[in-house]
Amino acid sequence: MGNARGRSFLLKLNALQLVPFGIKPLLRRAAAYEALERYQLAYVDYKTALQVDCSIPAAHDGVNRMTKALLEKDGVNWRQKLPPIPTVPVSAQTRWSVPAAGAPGANTPPAAAQRAGPDQAAAGSERAQTLKAEGNELVKKGNHKKAVEKYTESLKLNQECATYTNRALCYLTLKQYKEAVQDCTEALRLDPKNVKALYRRAQALKELKDYKSSIADIKSLLKTEPKNTAALRLLQELNKA
Numbered sequence: 001m002g003n004a005r006g007r008s009f010l011l012k013l014n015a016l017q018l019v020p021f022g023i024k025p026l027l028r029r030a031a032a033y034e035a036l037e038r039y040q041l042a043y044v045d046y047k048t049a050l051q052v053d054c055s056i057p058a059a060h061d062g063v064n065r066m067t068k069a070l071l072e073k074d075g076v077n078w079r080q081k082l083p084p085i086p087t088v089p090v091s092a093q094t095r096w097s098v099p100a101a102g103a104p105g106a107n108t109p110p111a112a113a114q115r116a117g118p119d120q121a122a123a124g125s126e127r128a129q130t131l132k133a134e135g136n137e138l139v140k141k142g143n144h145k146k147a148v149e150k151y152t153e154s155l156k157l158n159q160e161c162a163t164y165t166n167r168a169l170c171y172l173t174l175k176q177y178k179e180a181v182q183d184c185t186e187a188l189r190l191d192p193k194n195v196k197a198l199y200r201r202a203q204a205l206k207e208l209k210d211y212k213s214s215i216a217d218i219k220s221l222l223k224t225e226p227k228n229t230a231a232l233r234l235l236q237e238l239n240k241a
Contacts, residue, residue: 021088023049023056030062039069044085051088054161054191064193064224076227128158135166144170161190161197168200172207180204193224199231206234211241 030045046062053059070078135150151167154160164187171180184201187194198221205214218235221228 021048021052023052026052027056027058027062030059034062034066039066039073040082042066043070044083047085048088050191060191060193067224068226071225071227076229124157128154128160128163131157132160132163132166135163135170139166139170144173148174159186159190161187161194164190165194165196165200168197168204172200172203175207177204177207181208193220195221195225195228199228199234202231202234202238206238206241211238214238 026045026049030042030049033039033042033045043063043066046059046066049056049059050063074081131150131154135147135154138144138147138150148167148170151163151170154163155167164183168180168183168187171177171183181201181204184197184204187197188201191197198217202214202217202221205211205217215235215238218231218238221231222235225231
């Protein structure tokens with residue numbers, strides 16, 4: 001019965017012109033895919049929704065469910081079988097609904113965007129993405145110190161979870177472990193179950209000899225990805241410390 005409803009709903013959604021990167025259509029289509037047990041496609045839609053707004057609880061929950069389902073179905077290499085996850089353009093990331101004054105649950109843009117006009121906010125977000133990309137290229141070249149500078153500039157314009165985890169990786173490489181912990185904590189504030197943030201904070205805490213907190217982060221990670229080999233290896237090391 002659930003599959004029939006999901007198939008019917010999916011047909012209706014496909015018959016409509018999906019609002020480009022609209023959160024509600026993405027979540028509804030993801031739920032329909034999930035009902036049809038098309039977990040890979042559901043995962044992609046949930047992850048795409050999180051690119052638009054990384055604070056959506058339904059999308060986080062969906063990603064966690066699909067991760068567990070895909071682990072059981074395809075094993076530890078399930079990510080390699082995923083279809084491409086589309087990159088959400090900056091224009092979609094900086095679009096907020098403007099409800100009637102005083103409406104309950106109204107979405108409020110960040111304070112920086114409230115001060116700036118829409119064009120300025122979009123330009124700032126675009127610049128942030130450019131700086132992050134430049135930082136990524138510097139990491140590939142092994143220039144982690146310069147990459148930190150790029151990520152720092154990017155975060156001044158747009159506080160994005162991935163930028164924090166990328167800078168945390170640089171801090172780990174530079175042995176600036178306290179800074180790495182701070183960045184991972186900020187990333188987890190934006191995305192409480194972010195696997196990279198949990199793993200990298202655990203690494204930094206291990207180096208700071210805070211083994212108890214490091215183990216706690218790894219155990220939180222393993223609730224989302226119980227077969228994450230890197231996390232399991234780190235947990236073994238921590239248990240011996």
